[in-house]
Amino acid sequence: MLRRLxxxxxxxxxxxxxxxRCSPQSWLQGARSVLAGAVPYYSRYSRSCxxxxxxxxxxxxxxGEPDYHQFVTDKLVRLGEYILRLHPGTKYTVQVxxxxxCERLYALRAGVGxxxxxxxxxxxxxxxxxxxxxxxxxxxxxxxLPLASQCGDCxxxxxxxxxxxxxxxxxxxxxxxxxxxxxxxxxxxEQCAIxxxxxxxxxxxxxxxxxxxxxxxxxxxxxxxxHNLLTMSAAELKAFFKNTAALxxxxxxxxxxxxxxxxxxxxCRDVLEKLAQGQGMVAETAQAVLNAFAEGDS
Ligand code: SF4
Ligand code: SF4
Numbered sequence: 001m002l003r004r005l006x007x008x009x010x011x012x013x014x015x016x017x018x019x020x021r022c023s024p025q026s027w028l029q030g031a032r033s034v035l036a037g038a039v040p041y042y043s044r045y046s047r048s049c050x051x052x053x054x055x056x057x058x059x060x061x062x063x064g065e066p067d068y069h070q071f072v073t074d075k076l077v078r079l080g081e082y083i084l085r086l087h088p089g090t091k092y093t094v095q096v097x098x099x100x101x102c103e104r105l106y107a108l109r110a111g112v113g114x115x116x117x118x119x120x121x122x123x124x125x126x127x128x129x130x131x132x133x134x135x136x137x138x139x140x141x142x143x144x145l146p147l148a149s150q151c152g153d154c155x156x157x158x159x160x161x162x163x164x165x166x167x168x169x170x171x172x173x174x175x176x177x178x179x180x181x182x183x184x185x186x187x188x189x190e191q192c193a194i195x196x197x198x199x200x201x202x203x204x205x206x207x208x209x210x211x212x213x214x215x216x217x218x219x220x221x222x223x224x225x226x227h228n229l230l231t232m233s234a235a236e237l238k239a240f241f242k243n244t245a246a247l248x249x250x251x252x253x254x255x256x257x258x259x260x261x262x263x264x265x266x267x268c269r270d271v272l273e274k275l276a277q278g279q280g281m282v283a284e285t286a287q288a289v290l291n292a293f294a295e296g297d298s
Contacts (some may be wrong), residue, residue, distance in 0.1 A: 027100060028093045030138040036107040037079070038121065039072050042129030042214060052199050052223035055268065057261035059224060060179075060203020061129065063245040068131040072096045076135045087139055096133040103132035111144040117169035118157035118207045122150070127214035129205075150213070160210035163194060178204040182257055183249045185281065192288065196263035202246040202254065226262040230255075230271040255282045263289040 024031035041061055052058050062068070076094040084090055095101055108115050113123040113130075120128035124147070151169075158166040165176040174180050181191050182202055198204070201224065208214055224240075232240065234251055241247045247254060259275065259282060262268035269290075276286040 022102075022105075024101070024136045027095070028091060028136045028138065030091065031136045033137050033139055033141040033143075034101065034106050034110070035076075035079070035135040035137070035141070036103065036110040036112050037072070037076055037133050037135065038107060038112050038123050038126070038130035039068070039075060039133075040123070040126050040130050041068070042127060054199075055226055055262075055265045056223035057199050057201035057226050057229070057258060058203070059201050059244075059246060060205050062131075062205070063202045067243050067245050069096050069098060069245065072131045072133040076133050080135055080137070083137060083139060090137055090139045092135055092137040092139075094133065094135050096131070099134075101134045101136070103134055106134055107132050109143075109146055111147045114147040114149045114151075115170065116149075116157060116211060116213075117151050117155060118166065118211070119170055119172050120208060120211075122211070122213050124150070124213075128208050128211060129214055154212070156210040156212065157207040160206045162198065162206060166207070183253065185249075185253060189288070192260055192285065193292070195257070195260045196289065196292075199261040201257050201261050226258055226265060227268050227271060229258050230262060230268060230275065252281055256285050259285045259289055263292060269293065 024034050041064075073094055073096045076096070080092040080094060083092060095103075097103065104115070104119070104121055107113060107121045112132075113121040113126075113128070116122045116128060118128075121130065121132065122128045123130055155169070158169065161177075163176045163178055165173050167173065178195060178198065178200060181187055181195060182200060182204070184191075187195070229237065229240065237251055237255070238247065241254065259272065262272060272286045272290055272293075276283055276290055278286075
């Protein structure tokens with residue numbers, strides 16, 4: 001595990017050194033076991049509804065309600081309390097995308113799922129649309145075994161990525177991934193144009209939606225209306241996305257993404273013109289989007 005973490009590209013927002021990410025004893029004194037949990041979140045969405053229409057934007061169900069950090073933490077704490085009732089005096093700590101432990105690697109080792117060629121953990125019968133979390137305890141538990149891959153010669157996920165972020169199986173380059181671009185404050189014009197084309201507000205799921213192990217739900221996805229969101233005040237926007245993970249890079253980045261997703265939408269033109277009169281990242285992006293609009297009209 002350590003060798004894999006050390007040799008892989010370090011993506012942004014992961015401040016811990018590989019050694020620390022694989023040292024449960026550093027996170028909890030006397031740690032003997034790490035439990036990996038997966039909570040499915042995809043069932044509310046239908047695969048056929050994965051593309052928003054013009055004037056709407058895509059928010060990955062990963063970042064939808066509820067905010068998975070708290071939701072999964074609550075579930076793991078309940079598990080910890082259950083362990084405590086069985087074994088009084090046990091110590092435990094919980095982490096959900098907020099600590100040094102690499103959730104995917106522990107889920108892989110614990111046999112929660114196998115690692116797909118797109119690097120996601122695929123839980124048998126459930127798929128990869130799962131939130132992961134860890135519980136570290138000083139209780140000694142017998143380990144589960146990793147699962148063998150069921151990918152076979154499939155490569156649908158690798159071919160589904162619009163920006164060619166995969167150079168091959170498990171060879172992922174985060175600098176080519178739109179999910180990362182959406183959290184970046186400095187985007188190139190080419191990156192902006194690609195994000196506009198796909199109308200992404202937060203998150204990107206093409207490489208998961210292509211996987212046959214992700215079983216679609218039967219509910220209709222209701223994608224947010226961009227005009228409505230772009231006319232909201234800062235407080236209203238925060239209230240709309242509260243209890244989700246979509247705001248963690250700040251409302252300016254989110255508003256910039258909304259502007260990019262609104263490119264080409266005639267219904268949003270008035271609000272884009274208003275935003276372009278301001279200053280800063282959002283105004284500059286609105287101006288660039290309007291310029292592209294004008295070029296398309298001519
Ligand atoms: S999240 Fe989107 S851009 Fe990133 S690898 Fe998957 S399909 Fe490609
Ligand atoms: S799409 Fe195919 S190769 Fe990719 S993770 Fe799913 S089963 Fe594996």
